[in-house]
Amino acid sequence: MSFSREVKNELCRISEIGKPALKAEITGILVYKGSLVINHGSRGLIVNLDYGRVGRRLYRVIKNLYHVNIEILVFGKGNLKKAHSYSLVISKKDGKINDILADLHLDLLRSDVIPDWIVENGDLSHFLRGVFLSAGSISDPAKSYHLEINSDFPNLAIKLKEVMEKELDIHGNVAEHGKRWRYYIKNSFDIIRLLESMGCPKHAEVMERIKKGRNLENRVLRSVNLTFANADRIARSSANQQRAIKIIDTTVGISNLSRDLRRVAEIRMKNPYMSMKELGLSMQPPVSKDKIWAKMKKLMKIASAIER
Numbered sequence: 275m276s277f278s279r280e281v282k283n284e285l286c287r288i289s290e291i292g293k294p295a296l297k298a299e300i301t302g303i304l305v306y307k308g309s310l311v312i313n314h315g316s317r318g319l320i321v322n323l324d325y326g327r328v329g330r331r332l333y334r335v336i337k338n339l340y341h342v343n344i345e346i347l348v349f350g351k352g353n354l355k356k357a358h359s360y361s362l363v364i365s366k367k368d369g370k371i372n373d374i375l376a377d378l379h380l381d382l383l384r385s386d387v388i389p390d391w392i393v394e395n396g397d398l399s400h401f402l403r404g405v406f407l408s409a410g411s412i413s414d415p416a417k418s419y420h421l422e423i424n425s426d427f428p429n430l431a432i433k434l435k436e437v438m439e440k441e442l443d444i445h446g447n448v449a450e451h452g453k454r455w456r457y458y459i460k461n462s463f464d465i466i467r468l469l470e471s472m473g474c475p476k477h478a479e480v481m482e483r484i485k486k487g488r489n490l491e492n493r494v495l496r497s498v499n500l501t502f503a504n505a506d507r508i509a510r511s512s513a514n515q516q517r518a519i520k521i522i523d524t525t526v527g528i529s530n531l532s533r534d535l536r537r538v539a540e541i542r543m544k545n546p547y548m549s550m551k552e553l554g555l556s557m558q559p560p561v562s563k564d565k566i567w568a569k570m571k572k573l574m575k576i577a578s579a580i581e582r
Contacts, residue, residue, distance in 0.1 A: 277414040279325070281469065281477045285403055286331045288473050296335050298397035301378045301389060302404025303332055306425055310375075310382040319364040319371050319382075321408075328407045329360040336362075340377075342370045388433055398441055403472040405434070412465070415481040421465045422458035424451070431455040444468055504549075512546050515570055518577035519543055525580050531573075538569045 275283075303321065311318035323329045326348075333344055347361040364371055375382070379389040392401045405423055413420040425431050431448045434457050438444045444467060446459040459465050462485050469478035519539045522528060528539050541553055548556065554566040 277477070278411045281412055281474055282325060282328060282407055284474050284476055285407055285472060286327050288403070291400070293339065294395060294397055295400040296339060297378060298392055298395075298400035299404035299407075300332060300335055300339075301380065301392065302401040302406075303328075303408040304378070304380060304382065304404075305387055305430070306405055306409040306423075308380075308382050319374070321362040323360045323362070323408060325407075326360055329362060331407070333362060336364075336374075340370055340374050342374070387430075388437060393437065393441060398437070399471045399473070402468070406472060415462070415465075415484045419460055419462040419465060419485075420458060421468065422456050424454050424456050426454055428455045431457045438468075442467070442471060508547065508549050512542070512548075515542055515574065516546060518574040521577040521580055522573065526576075531576075535569055535573060538566060539573055542570070 303323075304319075307321050307323060309320045309322070311320060321329075321332065323332070329346065333346065336342065336344060342364055345363040345365065347363065349359045349361070364374075379391055381387055388401070392398055409425060410421065410423045412422075423431075423434065425434075428448070428450070435446055435448050438446060438457075444459065444464045445461065446457050446464070449456050449458065459468065462481065466478050466481050466485075469475075469481065519528065519542060522531070522539070528536055531539065537557065538553070541556060542548075545553065545556065549563075550566050550570070551563040554561045554563050557566070
C-alpha cells in the first residue's frame with residue numbers, strides 16, 4: 275500500500291469529533307469533488323472519488339448528519355473487483371440537497387469557494403482533511419518530500435494557497451498540470467505540520483523519523499566526503515613536498531641545509547601522510563602548523579630555483 279493511502283486510512287479512522295468538524299470535513303470534499311446537476315429546476319449532487327474508504331466515510335457522515343438517500347456507483351477497468359473510482363449520488367428528487375448546501379454555505383456553481391465560516395469557526399484543519407482525502411496525495415518520504423492537492427479550477431488552488439499561508443503559515447506553490455491545477459508543498463517541515471493539523475500524528479511521526487535519518491545520513495556522508503577530500507589534499511601536497519626535497523637532496527644535499535630546514539625535510543620524508551599540524555606536533559619541541567608550512571615553502575622555493 276502506498277504511503278498516500280496509509281495516510282488517508284489514518285485520517286478515515288478519526289472518530290469522536292463533533293458535528294461542526296464533520297461538516298467542515300465534508301465541505302472540503304464537496305468543494306473539490308462535488309458536482310451539482312440541475313434539471314428542470316431540480317438539483318442533484320454527485321461526488322466522484324478514487325478511494326473506496328473515503329467514499330464509505332463520506333457516505334456515513336452525510337447519512338448521519340442529513341438522513342438523505344445516497345446511491346453509490348462503482349467503476350472499474352474491465353474487472354469490477356478492481357474498482358478504481360466511486361460516485362456518491364444524492365438524487366435530484368431528494369429536496370434535502372438545497373438544505374445541505376445551505377447548511378454548509380456552499381455554492382458549487384462557483385470555482386473558488388472556501389466558505390468564510392471554515393476559518394472563522396476554527397475548522398480549517400477539518401476542512402483540509404476533507405480536501406486531502408478527496409483530492410490530495412503525498413509521496414513516500416523515504417524517496418522525496420512532496421504533498422499535492424489537485425483541482426479543476428485555478429482560482430481554487432490559488433485560494434487554498436492564500437488560506438494556508440495566512441492561517442497556518444504553510445507555504446506551497448501553484449502550477450498548471452495538464453488540464454488541472456496543482457497546489458503542492460515541498461518543504462518537509464510544512465508537510466509534517468499539515469499532517470499533524472489534519473489529524474494524522476502517526477504518519478507525521480513516521481515522516482519526522484525518516485527526515486531525521488536522512489539528515490543523519492547526509493551529515494555522515496558530508497563528513498566522509500570531507501575526510502576523503504582532506505586525505506586527497508594532504509596526499510597531493512605531500513607528494514609535491516617530497517619531490518622538492520628529493521631535488522634538493524640529489525643536488526645540493528639535505529645535509530647542507532640549515533638545521534631547521536633539514537629537520538623539516540627529514541621528518542616529511544619519514545612521514546609522507548602526516549598533515550602540517552601533525553608534522554609540527556612530531557617536532558621536538560613541537561611547533562605550530564604555520565611555522566612548519568613556512569619552512570616547507572622555503573624548501574619548495576629552493577627546489578624551484580634549482581630546477582630553473
